[in-house]
Amino acid sequence: MMKRIIFALLLVPSIAAAQALPNISTLNVVYNTRKATVKPEGDLKAQIDAVDKEIASANRLGKTGEVRRQIARGMALLGGTPWTPALDFQNSLALRSDRTIADSTVTYALRLEQIYSPAIELTPALTAKVSLRKRTPPAPGSMTPSPTTLVKELGAFDGISRDLRESPFAMELDVSGVDDGAYVIETQVMDATTAVATTTLGVVLHKGLDARLRTLETAAGSVVAGARADVTYPADYIRNVNRGRIGLGTFNVGTEITTAEAVLATAKGGKDPFKGRTGDFERHYVLKGANEVMPYRVYVPKAYNPTAGAPLVIALHGLGANEDSFFDSYAKLPPQLAEKHGFLLAAPLGYRVDGFYGSNLMSAGDAASRRRVEYSEKDVLEVLRIMKATYKVDESRIYLIGHSMGAIGTWALGAKYADTWAALVPFSGVGSPALAERMKGIPQFVVHGDNDPTVNVSGSRNMVAALKKAGADVTYVEVVGGNHTDVVVPNLPQAFEFLARQHKAPTAVTQ
Template identity: 80%
Template sequence: MTHHVASGFSRTIAVVALLLIPSLAAAQALPNISSLNVRYNTRKATVKPDGELKVQIDAVDKEIAAANRLGKIGEVRRQIAKGMSLLDGIPWTPALDFQNSLALRSDRIVVDSSAPYALRLEQIYSPAIELTPALTAKVVLRKRNLVPSPGAAATTVPAAPRELGVFDGLSRDLRESPLAMELDVSGAEDGPYTVEVGVMDGTTAIATTTLGIVLHKGLDARLRALETAAATVIAGVRADVAYPADYIRNVNRGRIGLQTFNVGTEVAAAEAVLAAAKGGKDPFKGRTGDFERHYLLEGPNEVMPYRVYVPKAYSPTAGAPLVIALHGLGGNEDSFFDQYSKLPPQLAEKHGFLLAAPNGFRVDGFYGATIMGAGDAAARRRVEYSEKDVLQVLRLMKATYNVDESRIYLIGHSMGAIGTWALGAKYAETWAALVPFSGVSSPALAERIKGIPQFVVHGDNDATVNVSGSRNMVAALKKAGANVTYLEIVGGSHTDVVVPNLPKAFEFLAAQRKAAVATQQR
């Protein structure tokens, strides 16, 4: 089969064309807009609508594009919900339109249960529905599980909702007049909950919306104590102590999502670091194995986490290879450690590699890649700081450990693969090898990275990032004379191609070394 580079790249971009729709003022109650777009595009690629359904979906896509041009993100969410409903064979009704318009918002998602909890019921767009004036809102609190780590055993929490109140006089236009509520959550045990608000017409529930929160009694005092104490430890450990307070503050401000952040575990970990750092000690000095570190990223002035694996055989007197691992959209610094059957740290131990996984600033940062265009100011900021986060983690690893600068490798999956090719091209003198799984890039970059050995993996049944993304890039690399190994997995999906091929990828990395070390980015 012959693949045409330019047109193939355009086709691949069409599959991920909505990845970088700007997420203006991302609401705490709502999923990340980039993740929504990926789900929607993946669903379209899976269903392959035709006939009348294709006509309907094409109309939805036009509405999404128009709303995006105008910065109407609420309308983008509405149209994605409509498109997903149609793709699932569910007619889009006024009731569904109303349901998807609702949102719960609060100034706090991580909550000290000692104080009353303020919450608002709002709408992100005006739905096309006729409502009676006799609406009420019934609020209940349900215990739930934290998002489990991949591979962790599922636990069952019995549903025992606690009623928090019924509120009369609900406006039919919640954009103009949101419903403000003050809820008594005292007495609830620490942990994750769902606040559920049902909109009632008399005794009939016509819509329900939810907000995930975490309750923790006495949390505010513990966070204040950590922030105060951070100034008393050595400079290199301050961010590790301050991290929970900084992260929770940014969650509550709506800058980031809670994701897999476990409030109790993270606060306790910071308190343990603080205790171990007393007297000017560095609790991380000489440590091996898997652990998390933190630093203050200048610009946004946020504490960034990054995950580290130091092999048992590491010695500060001998240079060690370093792998920088970039997660996919919606992931974080934990992805390459807790997902993919937890193989990356095992393989790092086997080969004697240092392994570091940055957060990438945001779940949709894209590590400096701009293949979709510059986007709005918020998107440009995410992309810029995502790149800076990766580079800063690289600098910190080189400053902390004896890194063999002729053996620094970059790997990534999905969005991380996009970042691998982007940063590989921008800082070509840094990397001894690149490993992108299920990625896409501009073939025009091939000339810049033709001197870097590459191990590329993609499934031919990938409904998220079309396989043409890797096919066309590999063709351009081979034309440029690059040393590239390409594995195209028959029947492989977007994610199931990673685990079986990680051992081969690490074997490939182990064989790669730069002939001469150029001046490194510092």
């Protein structure tokens, strides 16, 4: 039953599509949320049931390309579009490169590939027309892609195989002479004179990128140890994006490099560039084992006193979001409320945007999924450790909050490290009722909308019932008509008021 509960906060306002295809977790959430919204009946339900069987079979056999194909088919049907051979071919195509983020002065290598074998008959004479295009930023809150405008024609290519799984088509493109920024490389596949499909790849081009990154990595050795990761973060992140380990997300190349250069300049002479700093800023560290630089966002209230100390809130984002979510979304309320109550606020990435913070509720069980879940938990714990080492934290007042996937993590880590937390605040989440007994001593403020199409309200109802049965102090707010996201902002002030009243009882000392 638990595996069938679909959840996640989908926050993916990326400035360009990532090199890596959207991860399967995100695709599943989009698809299942769409099903919950459309509520298919009759013939459509029968078609969707057939799609779901194909998805289950492909998942069981580890055929991720087929999973993507069937999800695309299901999304088309739910949108009222017939699944045709042409649409099948369209969704089979993918553009890949070794560099999503690239120096525009260097020749750009690109490959046209297929992620599955489509059912379509084509003549041998396939060609491709490639262009560099600029996408207009979408309207605030819009999930609909905006139209693109032509920036530069990149060439026409003949001799493209009909089987791009066996023979991917390689291209070398001249992307020089354009402004720094995010672009879309568009490839139109032609069967003789007829366009049969179009596929795109989001890229970020930056003149002189390679030299600036080399300078940062070389100079990082002269910086105090605690700030080195803040200097090397842009190079590390870009390297991982280009290797296909992570998506581009909201990473702004120019801003991140400029910020790292400013840290480097401030750190000259062995200075700690973050000592005594208050307000909102981002920090970084190297996660051992993963050997990657992890970002985390911090808010230090103006009244912070390193002698008196302060409570600490750890905030966990939803699926597809990142460490910026609790700072830049939710009407930017969390840092304002942290300032009001004198709380330190820290938001980890959780290793990946789909890390799940140690929870196995939706884990596929394969080695890659287990590793992602494990390091997601480690990232949260390491950020907690660093915050306690850097600031004077009142250990009787450490709180854990989260939305959607972050709420799942809140209950998972709340149960596993129950002695750490003075209170928990999960929004729109789900957990394992079997873990309620472990959390019976932790006060909790739980919020969910009864019209949530992404995480069914039963996720919170079942947890609250189990927690109350175990004797936990639970305040439950169920918002009539509330959906997955609109329940957060109105209830954040009350949630922080709740946190301000919670103190963990001191541990008894035996004589």
